[in-house]
Amino acid sequence: MNQLCSVLAIQFPIIQGGMGNISSPKLAAAVSNAGGLGTIGCGTMTPVEVEERIVATKQLTQKPFALNVPINVNPHTKELLQLAITHKIPVVSLSAGNPTLYIEKLHAHQIRVIAVVASVKQALKAEQGGADVIVAEGYEAAGINSNLELTTFTLIPQVVDAVSVPVVAAGGIGDGRGLAAAFMLGAAGVQMGTRFIATEEMPVHPTYKQRLLDATDVETVILGRSIGQVRRVLQSPYASSLLADEAEGITLVDYQERTSEIFHIKGAIEGQEQAGFMNSGQIAGIIQDLPTVATLIENMMEEAQNCLNRTLLNNFKDSVRSVQS
Structure with missing residues (x-):
C-alpha cells in the first residue's frame, strides 16, 4: 500500500485542501467516501461554527476526514484542536503557523498530524516536531501562500530529500498527469483545492465554477x-x-x-x-468539466497509472535501442 494511504488509512493518495470559511461538509464527505481524505477547513470560523460542520460531515461519511486549523489565522486554535479530540477526528492538518506546539497533544489522542510547509527548513522543523505527513505547497496554489514563492516542481524534490515522512505535493495539481508528476518527484500523494471547487458536490456560486471552466493559463x-x-x-x-x-x-x-x-x-x-x-490556483486553466468527486478521483488514478506505465515503457524501449545501437 502507498505509504501515505497507510498512514492516513485512506484508499487513494489524494487530499482535499482546507478552503477556509467556504469549506463544505458535503465536499469533504464526498472526497472521503471516494477514497481520498476530505477536509473541513476552520478558516476564521468560531468553534461553534466549526463543530456544526464536523457534525454534519460525520453524518455524511464513516470514512476518515481531516480538520485543517490555520494556526495564525484563527484565534481559537486550542479550542479547535480540542474539537478534533472530542469528536475523534483521525487527522488534523496544521497550517499558517508553527505546528510543533500542538503535535504531542494530538498524538496523545491517536490523531495523525499533517503539517503544511513552504520550504525545506519548515519541513525539517515539522518532522522534528513529530509531524506524520508533510504537505509541501508551491505558490501556484490558491489563496494564502508563502512569501517565499517557491514553485511546487522545485520544492517537492528538495523536501523529499530532506525528510523521511511521507511528502504530499500541493499547488498546481488538478489531474492524473499532475499526480503522476508528483510521484516522479518523490511525493507520496497530492493535495488539491481548486480542482475540487469545480465538482458537482461543492456548494459555491455557479459563477465561480463557470469562471474556472472558462479560465485560461493566465487567469x-x-x-x-x-x-x-x-x-x-x-x-x-x-x-x-x-x-x-x-x-x-x-x-x-x-x-x-x-x-x-x-x-x-x-x-x-x-x-x-x-x-x-x-x-484559485494556476491549475484553473486545465479545468474543462464539473464531474462528481468520485469520477474525478477515479479518472485521476487511472490517468496517473497510464502516464507512469507509458513512461516506464518508453524508458524501456529507449534502453533497448541504446543496447542495440
Whole structure:
C-alpha cells in the first residue's frame, strides 16, 4: 500500500485542501467516501461554527476526514484542536503557523498530524516536531501562500530529500498527469483545492465554477506582495481594485480587512465579482468539466497509472535501442 494511504488509512493518495470559511461538509464527505481524505477547513470560523460542520460531515461519511486549523489565522486554535479530540477526528492538518506546539497533544489522542510547509527548513522543523505527513505547497496554489514563492516542481524534490515522512505535493495539481508528476518527484500523494471547487458536490456560486471552466493559463493574479501577504485569486473587478490600491500604497490593516473571509464569501458563495474575490490556483486553466468527486478521483488514478506505465515503457524501449545501437 502507498505509504501515505497507510498512514492516513485512506484508499487513494489524494487530499482535499482546507478552503477556509467556504469549506463544505458535503465536499469533504464526498472526497472521503471516494477514497481520498476530505477536509473541513476552520478558516476564521468560531468553534461553534466549526463543530456544526464536523457534525454534519460525520453524518455524511464513516470514512476518515481531516480538520485543517490555520494556526495564525484563527484565534481559537486550542479550542479547535480540542474539537478534533472530542469528536475523534483521525487527522488534523496544521497550517499558517508553527505546528510543533500542538503535535504531542494530538498524538496523545491517536490523531495523525499533517503539517503544511513552504520550504525545506519548515519541513525539517515539522518532522522534528513529530509531524506524520508533510504537505509541501508551491505558490501556484490558491489563496494564502508563502512569501517565499517557491514553485511546487522545485520544492517537492528538495523536501523529499530532506525528510523521511511521507511528502504530499500541493499547488498546481488538478489531474492524473499532475499526480503522476508528483510521484516522479518523490511525493507520496497530492493535495488539491481548486480542482475540487469545480465538482458537482461543492456548494459555491455557479459563477465561480463557470469562471474556472472558462479560465485560461493566465487567469489568476497575486495580491498582497506589497505588504508581504501573498494570496492567489481569480482576476476580477474586485481583485483589480485591490491591485490598484496596492500600487498607490495600501495599508496592512486595509488589505487584511478587504481580503478577510467576509469578502471571500461574497465572491465564492454569493458570486459577487465586484464585491468579493474567488481564490484559485494556476491549475484553473486545465479545468474543462464539473464531474462528481468520485469520477474525478477515479479518472485521476487511472490517468496517473497510464502516464507512469507509458513512461516506464518508453524508458524501456529507449534502453533497448541504446543496447542495440
